[in-house]
Amino acid sequence: MRKHENVEYTNPFELLFLMGSTVAVFLGIIFVLNRIMSFGLLKAILAFVLAGIYFYLLKKKFVVKISDFELTSKQLEWNNKNVDFKNLEYYKIHWMKGAGIKFKLKNGKTVRLSSNDNFCNSEKFVNLCHNIDSKLLKYNNGQIERKKSFFESKKGYYFAVIISILFVIGTIYKSFTDEKFNFGNFALILVSLGIIWSGVKWKRE
Numbered sequence: 001m002r003k004h005e006n007v008e009y010t011n012p013f014e015l016l017f018l019m020g021s022t023v024a025v026f027l028g029i030i031f032v033l034n035r036i037m038s039f040g041l042l043k044a045i046l047a048f049v050l051a052g053i054y055f056y057l058l059k060k061k062f063v064v065k066i067s068d069f070e071l072t073s074k075q076l077e078w079n080n081k082n083v084d085f086k087n088l089e090y091y092k093i094h095w096m097k098g099a100g101i102k103f104k105l106k107n108g109k110t111v112r113l114s115s116n117d118n119f120c121n122s123e124k125f126v127n128l129c130h131n132i133d134s135k136l137l138k139y140n141n142g143q144i145e146r147k148k149s150f151f152e153s154k155k156g157y158y159f160a161v162i163i164s165i166l167f168v169i170g171t172i173y174k175s176f177t178d179e180k181f182n183f184g185n186f187a188l189i190l191v192s193l194g195i196i197w198s199g200v201k202w203k204r205e
Contacts, residue, residue: 004069004128007078008120009113011063012100018055018063026051064120069128073139076132083111090145091136094152096199098122099129151199160200164193 029047037043069078076083083103092102099122100114115125136144150156167189 001070001072002131004071004124004131006066007069007115007124007128008064008066008122009115009125010065010119012112012114014063015114015116015119018058021058022051022055025054059119071128071131071135073135085136085139085144088136088144090147091132092147092149093129093133094149094199095126095129095201096151096196099126101129101132149199149201151196152201157200160193160196163196167193 026047029050030043033043033047065079067078069076074085076085083105087105087107089104089106091104094100097117098115098120100112100116103111105111113125115122133146137146151160171189
């Protein structure tokens with residue numbers, strides 16, 4: 001048995017709700033403030049602060065969880081929950097901006113766990129996923145199917161290559177046609193490419 005302590009993780013759907021609801025709260029505050037005050041910049045700052053407080057409280061209290069995981073040769077257990085490996089139909093792991101794992105059980109139930117660098121300290125969760133992967137690849141002589149995530153596949157790899165090539169071509173073109181180079185957009189695209197390539201794990205066989 002191997003114990004992983006104080007692992008930060010989220011449920012992907014709860015994280016999606018957090019992001020969507022924060023945007024909705026921000027827009028709702030703007031809508032209300034439009035009816036009671038006329039200072040544009042002040043409204044934006046106030047809405048941003050209040051939405052930020054909402055985001056922080058919901059993230060800390062309900063979305064980001066910290067648990068101890070126990071990984072044995074037969075199951076993964078945490079918070080009185082468990083995934084029994086004998087009941088697994090398949091599993092899938094992605095490694096983009098941290099890691100995420102999906103367990104598909106034979107009874108049709110799906111269990112999803114993730115830890116994104118932007119919301120969690122994901123180092124321990126990534127290590128946990130590596131250990132789970134190692135266990136399941138060996139379980140019952142490799143009888144559990146391991147499905148590849150998009151960026152573990154050849155299609156994902158070539159998608160990343162094509163996007164990178166288009167970025168280089170576009171950057172060269174803009175440098176010759178525009179007098180002013182937008183470093184903000186350039187940095188944003190670089191960050192986006194970094195996120196994509198962080199998840200690329202395809203290897204030529």
